[in-house]
Each structure stands twice: as structure tokens, then as C-alpha cells.
Amino acid sequence: MWGRIRASIAWFSLIGVWYAAPSSALGSPRVVLIRNGHVITVSGAEIPHGDVLIVGRLIRRVGQRLRAPKGALIIDATGRFVTPGLIETHSHMGVHPIPTVGGRDTNESSHPIMPQVRVIDAVNISDPAIRLSWRGGITTIQVLPGSSNVIGGQSVVLKLRGGTVGSMLFREAPRGLKMALGENPKRNFNRRMPTSRMGAAYLLRLWFSRAKQYLAAWRHYDAQKGQSLRPPTRDLKLEVLADVLRGKLRVHVHTYRADEMLTMLRIADEFGFRIASFQHALEGYKIATTIAKRNVGVATFADKWGHKWEAQNATVRNAALLVRAGVVVAIHTDHPVIEQWWLIHEAAKAMKYGLSRVDAWRAVTINPAKILGVEKYVGSLEPGKHGDVVVWDRDPFRIGARTNWVLIEGRVVYEKK
Structure with missing residues (x-):
């Protein structure tokens, strides 16, 4: 019963989701720098104040204080968590x-x-x-x-x-x-x-x-x-x-x-x-x-x-x-x-x-x-893998955690407005 109630709530909130997805998603910049977030790579140690650089479809670098290429889309992840999709x-x-x-x-x-x-x-x-x-x-x-x-x-x-x-x-x-x-x-x-x-x-x-x-x-x-x-x-x-x-x-x-x-x-x-x-x-x-x-x-x-x-x-x-x-x-x-x-x-x-x-x-x-x-x-944030990245407003394992940005192969498919 509660599952169906949750589904109904999600259904009635769908309008918000449709508007949250930017109409320009398919035209998003092909270079993205996610900056200064708590990066959970899964493949290695968590990186506080970490960056993820995506070029084209793929992750180019994961680390700290990465330089943004000219024309890159900058996503400020300060105070947020960055994880694989x-x-x-x-x-x-x-x-x-x-x-x-x-x-x-x-x-x-x-x-x-x-x-x-x-x-x-x-x-x-x-x-x-x-x-x-x-x-x-x-x-x-x-x-x-x-x-x-x-x-x-x-x-x-x-x-x-x-x-x-x-x-x-x-x-x-x-x-x-x-x-x-x-x-x-x-x-x-x-x-x-x-x-x-x-x-x-x-x-x-x-x-x-x-x-x-x-x-x-x-x-x-x-x-x-x-x-x-x-x-x-x-x-x-x-x-x-x-x-x-x-x-x-x-x-x-x-x-x-x-x-x-x-x-x-x-x-x-x-x-x-x-x-x-x-x-x-x-x-x-x-x-x-x-x-x-x-x-x-x-x-x-x-x-x-x-x-x-x-x-x-x-x-x-x-x-x-x-x-x-x-x-x-x-x-x-x-x-x-x-x-x-x-x-x-x-x-x-x-x-x-x-x-x-x-x-x-x-x-x-x-x-x-x-x-x-x-x-x-x-499955992890590593150079050479697809740029499938999620930016959360807090530790995703905490109750109430929400996504702020979702990227698939370097393109923004969801942005919380």
C-alpha cells in the first residue's frame, strides 16, 4: 500500500520533474568541470574538495584543483557530494x-x-x-x-x-x-x-x-x-x-x-x-x-x-x-x-x-x-569511463538527499531548479 502511495506522490510531482530537465540538455557543453565537491570515486578513496573533468562523453581527470578548459560548463559542487550514476x-x-x-x-x-x-x-x-x-x-x-x-x-x-x-x-x-x-x-x-x-x-x-x-x-x-x-x-x-x-x-x-x-x-x-x-x-x-x-x-x-x-x-x-x-x-x-x-x-x-x-x-x-x-x-569515477555523474545536495545515504545535477555521458539530463 505504502509503495503505491509513494508512486502516487511521485506521479503528482512529475510536472516538476519535466520542468526540472532543461530543454537545452541535448545541447549542453561537451566540456564539463564539476568543482569542489566531496567526490566518491568508488574505485578509490573519497576526495574532499574534489573535481571531475568530463570531455566529450568521457571522464578525463578526477582530482583536486583541476583547471577548467576554456568554454567549459562549470558546476559548483561546494558542500555537495559527487558520485557515479x-x-x-x-x-x-x-x-x-x-x-x-x-x-x-x-x-x-x-x-x-x-x-x-x-x-x-x-x-x-x-x-x-x-x-x-x-x-x-x-x-x-x-x-x-x-x-x-x-x-x-x-x-x-x-x-x-x-x-x-x-x-x-x-x-x-x-x-x-x-x-x-x-x-x-x-x-x-x-x-x-x-x-x-x-x-x-x-x-x-x-x-x-x-x-x-x-x-x-x-x-x-x-x-x-x-x-x-x-x-x-x-x-x-x-x-x-x-x-x-x-x-x-x-x-x-x-x-x-x-x-x-x-x-x-x-x-x-x-x-x-x-x-x-x-x-x-x-x-x-x-x-x-x-x-x-x-x-x-x-x-x-x-x-x-x-x-x-x-x-x-x-x-x-x-x-x-x-x-x-x-x-x-x-x-x-x-x-x-x-x-x-x-x-x-x-x-x-x-x-x-x-x-x-x-x-x-x-x-x-x-x-x-x-x-x-x-x-x-x-560504475566508478575514473579517467576513460563514461561521464555518468550525479551531484547530490548532501551525503546520498542521508534521509532527504536529493540530486542537484545528473549527467549522462557528459550531458546534463537533469538540473534541479
Whole structure:
């Protein structure tokens, strides 16, 4: 209930957000110096009275007393905090809009195995969440299909700069694929498979077996080219699963229970593909060492649990225990389950339950970047990385912290008036 009240408040304040975004944002200067702020680099020590110089799309220098090039836009960050743009690994923005006037396109529920559908084809760029997210310092998100299917479709990573879906596309980001185990795919198909976790695992093995055969057929054809062989029939569903076997897609798995995660690891071993992340993973703490050894990231809630049966055996210390075991941990919101502009507050809550300040910052910046495969480009303030920078009016972990400026690739997309 309170989440919906917050959403309503955010919706009625939307007019302010639209006017806060300057109409000249796309024409902002290509050289920006953010001066004299408390800089949280994430990659190193915090820099009091620090500067960040952005030239073009990229950060050029981070330090103190940097000289402003001629014609640079100067942002005075005195008394403010300067951080990397926050990264949300699990959002349904645009396919489950708030309010849901345009309808929901979160799940293609006609079949339990739907790797061929792409969430980019359903993202509604009129979703107010895009602009509301600037107030929470969000600059990059992964939009995922829902969890009604065992394989729900391909995700997309976006930079929240506005415009079209094409202009927001994070072009360096690898492709992603959403899978799901547990209660959600079980309850979606009624008397059709899967009606159990056994059925979901069987379907994964069945379709990856078919993909393996499909891949072998194409490899045989490619090896025998010029011998008048007829090529195998193209199958869009198997083509995507074959790309998983080729290592071309990052697999993100919706799962709550430890036994589900172990099942998924067994299946990945059987077919030779890697899992990039377990999403939610409320029982991850039970097998934290195994997850760490397998180099699987975890994107989890700060303290949301108990909302359904498979979320009962959880702990609010999940993130801290996973980090202690060496797992790359991101805090997520599962927007709109929790609105993604509250992501910074979710990280602050995780600190209450044992996450250090350093690890809390990593959990909303560099760690989600690693999970998405974009850590070379975003997630920290370092020379050569994208100029995705947020200037806050106070320590962002304090209640009431607000963004004053948000820049994406060196361009101002939000300025608080």
C-alpha cells in the first residue's frame, strides 16, 4: 500500500520533474568541470574538495584543483557530494509503467520457453519512471522481462537520457537473457507444464538439448560449405539458446531458494554455459561460498522478504553475508515492486544490516556494472569511463538527499531548479 502511495506522490510531482530537465540538455557543453565537491570515486578513496573533468562523453581527470578548459560548463559542487550514476540491474520500467495507463507488457505468457522475444520491442518511453529516476541518481538500468516464463526473453540495458529507445540503448552492453525458477513460472501455466520445479528443470534441459543439436547442425553445415548442402532451417528460439551456448548472452536467473540455484548451476554445467547473476536470491546466504566459487553475481533486495512462501526463509543480512563470502553483490529494486528512484535508500538500509559503506556504494555502482558486463564503461569515477555523474545536495545515504545535477555521458539530463 505504502509503495503505491509513494508512486502516487511521485506521479503528482512529475510536472516538476519535466520542468526540472532543461530543454537545452541535448545541447549542453561537451566540456564539463564539476568543482569542489566531496567526490566518491568508488574505485578509490573519497576526495574532499574534489573535481571531475568530463570531455566529450568521457571522464578525463578526477582530482583536486583541476583547471577548467576554456568554454567549459562549470558546476559548483561546494558542500555537495559527487558520485557515479547509480545502476539498477533489475527493472521493469517501460514494460510495467506507472501508472499502468498504457498496459503491461512484462510477460509473453503464451509458452513457458520464449527466448526469442526482446523487451526492447515493448519499452514504453512515455513511462514517467525515466524522469523520476533522475531524482534518485539512476543513470543506467537493465530492463528485464517478467518471471512468468522459465525463459522469458532478452533484456536490454539503457542509459536514461530520454529520447527514443534506440537513443537510450547502452550499445557496449552485452545481450542478456532472463530465466526463472520457482513459484512464478509454476503458477502461470495452470495445467500446462511446468506445474512444479521438476517440470521447469526438465523444460530447460529439453530446450538446451535441442539448441545443442541445432548448433551442431549449423557447425556441420558451415564446415561443409561449398558441397551443395541445404542449410538447416532457421529457428529464432533455438538461435538465441545457441547463442547462450556460444557464450554470447549473459544469463540472469530469477530465483529465491537455494535448491533452485543449485539446480540452475547443475543445468549450466551440463550444457556448458555461464550464469551471470541470480536475481533476488533471498536464500543465497545458505550457499554463499558455492556462488562465490562459481563467479555468479547476486542482485538482491535490502530487506524485502516474506511476501510469498518462497521468500520466507530469508534474512536481511543476505547481502552482507554474500559479500563476506566474496560474491559480487548488487542491491536492486525490481521496479516497480520498489520504485527504482529509491535505490540509494535501499543501499542505505543494507548498511543497517551489515553492509559496509564501501560495499553499499559498490552495490549500486560498480557491482551491478560487473553483473551487466559494462564495468569498463560505468560504475566508478575514473579517467576513460563514461561521464555518468550525479551531484547530490548532501551525503546520498542521508534521509532527504536529493540530486542537484545528473549527467549522462557528459550531458546534463537533469538540473534541479
